[in-house]
Amino acid sequence: MSLYAGSVSSDGLPAGCRAVALRTNRELTEITAYLPMATSHDVVANIAATKRLAIVATYPPDHFAVQLKGTTTAVRLAADDESEFVHARLNTFVDVLHRIGIPRRIASSINCWPAFAVDMKVEEMFEQTPGPKAGTPIR
Amino acid sequence: MMRLADLSRCFQGVIPSTVVTSDGRGMPNVTYVSQVYFVDDRHVALSCQFFNKTRRNLDENPRALVEIFDPLTLQTWRLRLRFLRSEKAGPLFDSMALRIQAIASHTGMSGIFRLIAADVFEVERFDKVEGFLTEPAGDPCETTSVEGVRSEVRGLQYISERISRAESLESLLDAMLESLDRYFGFAHTMVLLYDETTKRLVTMASRGYGESGIGAEVAPGEGLIGTVARERRLLRISGLGAEMRYGRTVRKESGAVTPEIPLPGLPDAQSALVIPLVSGDRLVGVIAAEDRDPLQFGEWHEAYLGIIANQIAAGLDRMTDHAADDDEPALVVKPSGGAAKSGARRTFTFYRNDDCVFVDGEYLIRNVPGRILWKLLGDWQREGRTEFSNRELRLDTALGLPAIKDNLESRLILLRRRLDEKCPDVRMVPTSRGRFALQVDAAIDLVER
Numbered sequence: 001m002s003l004y005a006g007s008v009s010s011d012g013l014p015a016g017c018r019a020v021a022l023r024t025n026r027e028l029t030e031i032t033a034y035l036p037m038a039t040s041h042d043v044v045a046n047i048a049a050t051k052r053l054a055i056v057a058t059y060p061p062d063h064f065a066v067q068l069k070g071t072t073t074a075v076r077l078a079a080d081d082e083s084e085f086v087h088a089r090l091n092t093f094v095d096v097l098h099r100i101g102i103p104r105r106i107a108s109s110i111n112c113w114p115a116f117a118v119d120m121k122v123e124e125m126f127e128q129t130p131g132p133k134a135g136t137p138i139r
Numbered sequence: 140m141m142r143l144a145d146l147s148r149c150f151q152g153v154i155p156s157t158v159v160t161s162d163g164r165g166m167p168n169v170t171y172v173s174q175v176y177f178v179d180d181r182h183v184a185l186s187c188q189f190f191n192k193t194r195r196n197l198d199e200n201p202r203a204l205v206e207i208f209d210p211l212t213l214q215t216w217r218l219r220l221r222f223l224r225s226e227k228a229g230p231l232f233d234s235m236a237l238r239i240q241a242i243a244s245h246t247g248m249s250g251i252f253r254l255i256a257a258d259v260f261e262v263e264r265f266d267k268v269e270g271f272l273t274e275p276a277g278d279p280c281e282t283t284s285v286e287g288v289r290s291e292v293r294g295l296q297y298i299s300e301r302i303s304r305a306e307s308l309e310s311l312l313d314a315m316l317e318s319l320d321r322y323f324g325f326a327h328t329m330v331l332l333y334d335e336t337t338k339r340l341v342t343m344a345s346r347g348y349g350e351s352g353i354g355a356e357v358a359p360g361e362g363l364i365g366t367v368a369r370e371r372r373l374l375r376i377s378g379l380g381a382e383m384r385y386g387r388t389v390r391k392e393s394g395a396v397t398p399e400i401p402l403p404g405l406p407d408a409q410s411a412l413v414i415p416l417v418s419g420d421r422l423v424g425v426i427a428a429e430d431r432d433p434l435q436f437g438e439w440h441e442a443y444l445g446i447i448a449n450q451i452a453a454g455l456d457r458m459t460d461h462a463a464d465d466d467e468p469a470l471v472v473k474p475s476g477g478a479a480k481s482g483a484r485r486t487f488t489f490y491r492n493d494d495c496v497f498v499d500g501e502y503l504i505r506n507v508p509g510r511i512l513w514k515l516l517g518d519w520q521r522e523g524r525t526e527f528s529n530r531e532l533r534l535d536t537a538l539g540l541p542a543i544k545d546n547l548e549s550r551l552i553l554l555r556r557r558l559d560e561k562c563p564d565v566r567m568v569p570t571s572r573g574r575f576a577l578q579v580d581a582a583i584d585l586v587e588r
Contacts, residue, residue, distance in 0.1 A: 004157045004169050004171075005169070006157075006159035006169035006204075007159075007167050008161040008166070008167045010165070012161055012200050012202055013202055013219075014159035014161050014167060014202055014203055014204040015159065015204055016169065016204050017268075018271070036271075038269070039215075039269075039270055050165055052167060053167065054159075054168055054169045055169070056157070056169040056171070058171060063171070065171065067169060069166060069168075102154075102210075102213070106211075106212065106213050107213065109213070109272045109274045110271065110272060110273075111270055111271055111272060111273050128170065130171065130173070134170070134189065134191055134192075135192040
């Protein structure tokens with residue numbers, strides 16, 4: 001999946017960055033999003049102030065997408081033992097990009113580590129696949 | 140200092156861009172857009188196709204963040220935007236709407252995907268996303284090499300010369316596609332001419348495809364080509380997605396027996412450039428090019444080919460205005476000599492209800508060229524005639540040629556090329572200006588239904 005995180009500063013300036021991995025519980029009520037440290041300063045700074053986060057997960061070949069919105073409960077530096085999971089997710093993403101024509105050599109250079117791990121309680125979920133139903137609440 | 144225009148590759152729509160907005164309560168919203176439109180160095184535009192969350196958010200908070208990608212290097216850039224206005228008419232709206240209409244038509248989504256407004260934003264700042272890649276990306280600037288420009292100037296000169304020298308419509312069509320390949324590197328091209336009688340575009344020549352598709356028809360408003368014809372505006376699309384190829388694949392896989400000839404096309408095309416040929420206010424035809432490289436067609440080509448298209452359209456118009464008729468009053472009637480040299484036997488069937496001609500059960504041609512072929516074969520069989528003139532065809536009211544702009548020459552080219560492809564035993568060979576011979580190397584059965 002292609003992952004993108006969005007946040008807003010307390011004075012209304014949106015920020016965003018690519019997320020590189022996502023863990024969820026079975027009910028999809030709690031998630032952990034991994035944001036590369038190198039590119040996520042604005043998003044993480046906003047979370048510290050507002051605790052609000054939106055994540056869109058998209059499958060690039062068919063553009064199927066959902067958006068999760070909620071309140072963050074913790075932000076921490078991802079631990080060493082999470083590195084393997086994050087790199088594995090990036091590799092899967094690289095495979096998907098390769099299928100739609102983006103060379104592995106380039107896609108595999110996307111920076112994923114070190115990363116922040118952001119825990120979020122999911123409060124809203126939306127259909128986000130492009131089309132007239134985009135934005136429709138799923139729950 | 141870097142300008143927004145230097146990021147032109149990022150605005151081709153090859154990789155979808157992300158947009159982050161916020162509602163009045165400070166809840167962020169993330170969405171993908173297929174393309175961010177470059178307006179000028181201080182402005183971009185996003186397409187508003189549905190009254191969605193992004194659109195509602197902008198009414199509450201005009202700030203937005205857009206992330207765009209260079210499709211060659213994956214280098215990422217962030218644009219900090221302020222929403223200014225929605226445009227529902229004008230050149231920007233028309234340009235964005237054309238692309239959406241074309242894609243919608245091509246994918247059978249006409250009426251569902253349509254542009255409601257072009258949302259225009261001021262770009263307050265833009266920044267490279269440092270650290271997005273672990274290895275430094277190359278220079279994202281799109282440049283045109285001096286050698287490239289020289290080659291294209293030579294191309295323009297070459298096409299101009301060929302147009303003025305062309306003695307026939309056929310040589311002009313072939314020269315046009317050859318020069319686009321030679322000087323512009325467009326290896327997969329086709330040209331369709333507009334038939335005023337049937338109100339359809341007909342494929343007259345193609346280059347770089349396994350199957351020529353000569354005779355394939357497109358209605359104005361149908362698909363990329365038809366949309367360009369109807370709107371009479373050039374269209375350049377990069378990053379053709381899987382959904383764009385779906386309709387073509389379905390058509391190819393269906394195996395339905397219909398008189399339609401499939402348009403030639405690359406199954407894995409990633410970019411397309413479609414150029415209307417317009418003379419005065421009259422649609423003459425369309426040139427279409429496609430490529431597997433998503434960035435094959437640049438802004439430079441767009442501007443340059445606009446000039447070339449005007450010249451080609453004028454050349455085509457001139458040829459159809461001054462059709463090559465002979466001045467020789469008498470026709471030589473020779474015995475048919477209709478023996479089947481090849482030993483082959485061909486059965487031609489003419490369907491009166493739609494003027495379709497099939498050969499050995501396979502669709503060959505229809506409409507005016509179909510009636511012309513039926514006349515030629517009938518005269519050959521009944522009277523043994525082998526020589527014909529354009530003039531006599533023009534005077535034959537049964538053929539249904541329009542009195543003005545009859546496009547007879549283009550109809551004869553179409554017929555000749557279809558015969559070459561589907562029935563080489565029967566050939567139409569030009570013998571002199573405005574005259575041709577029918578050469579038949581098979582035994583012929585004519586059936587009318």
